Amino acid sequence: MAGTVEKKLAELGIALPTPASPVANYIPFVRVGALLFVSGQICLDAGGKLVAKGKLGNGVSLEDGQKAARACAVNVLAQVKAALGDLDKIKQVVRLGGFINSDPGFLDGPKVMNGASDLMVAALGDKGRHARTTVGVAVLPGDAAVEVEGIFEVG
């Protein structure tokens, strides 16, 4: 039975994917008290294919970067769902870390990362507003265009 946040996601046309399982000695999330730490999620779609591959400013368009950031945010929420069972237990998105696979001359990382931030607010309203750090990195795992990690306050 889907909670109100998942119903909102469904209205947005988003079904939470089966969350990616790490293939190593790390895990997708760790909870400590009221804080849930979610591992960095790359921009895989529900089929496990990268939404955008390569660098912003060198082959990946701003629009595709935004779609990639949105996909990362969906994957972060899929891990939160796996952790909590119900996204309605999110009290606040505390912080998102956004890593943009960037050509050294690409200056619009924040516009890319808005794809993730906007999804959080669309799904969660004011509970989706978060602190954020966006940086342009040299490369990401598997040449993903975007990676997003999250910290959540949970009830």
Add this chain to the structure above:
Amino acid sequence: MAGTVEKKLAELGIALPTPASPVANYIPFVRVGALLFVSGQICLDAGGKLVAKGKLGNGVSLEDGQKAARACAVNVLAQVKAALGDLDKIKQVVRLGGFINSDPGFLDGPKVMNGASDLMVAALGDKGRHARTTVGVAVLPGDAAVEVEGIFEVG
């Protein structure tokens, strides 16, 4: 009425700027219990102009990078002031994350980041000492030379 930390900043010749407002669905800070998470702040001066633009190791000097890091730290404190009303409510600077816009051959990121760390200790004394991670990134928003994020323990 300025608290003792702001008086110390004034002695250092620093007036807190009006903190930058995000232009998107994220916010400058989120508090969870005793922890305050502050979004990444780039090296804008009080007039909203970048203190240093471009890459360390390719156009931006070490000295200008340090000034940029100091400006980031001032902007982080401006957000803490907006969050708490009074910087004297800071119990400890817990962690600073320093991102240096770097040419791939620039090895002195920590010296740049000292501009931020030194400002925190100048303003806050032992409460200003913090854990820190400094990395050299491919590029930063708007080609800012430095970006700094913070976590604070607050009373």
Add this chain to the structure above:
Amino acid sequence: MAGTVEKKLAELGIALPTPASPVANYIPFVRVGALLFVSGQICLDAGGKLVAKGKLGNGVSLEDGQKAARACAVNVLAQVKAALGDLDKIKQVVRLGGFINSDPGFLDGPKVMNGASDLMVAALGDKGRHARTTVGVAVLPGDAAVEVEGIFEVG
């Protein structure tokens, strides 16, 4: 008197080094309640020499990168030991942040970072499993191949 975690490390042939002292106004760790934040540690060996220097994908092999990541993890644990006196007080490794000094075409950051993750689980068992974010950065302090930071839940 070594605790069980240090005995396990000894079985693995690992003696904790004297932890590196920051040479600036930051400190190796800060504790807030149950959370211990450890500063980013580069891949120094017990003698203070880099285990691997330079970029993955351009001179540093995957195998050497993994050794470097493992050395970073050992250095993180050395800081935890300095903070707590006894590694047995670790309740959970909460999050590792892995920064890989990468050529822009190097896609295997997670395989490098497994060197750190595997060490945590070898030393701590299930308490060593953690959330993780791995990114490829333009450069690291002193041209270290890998830098790792950590957050721990402590008793």
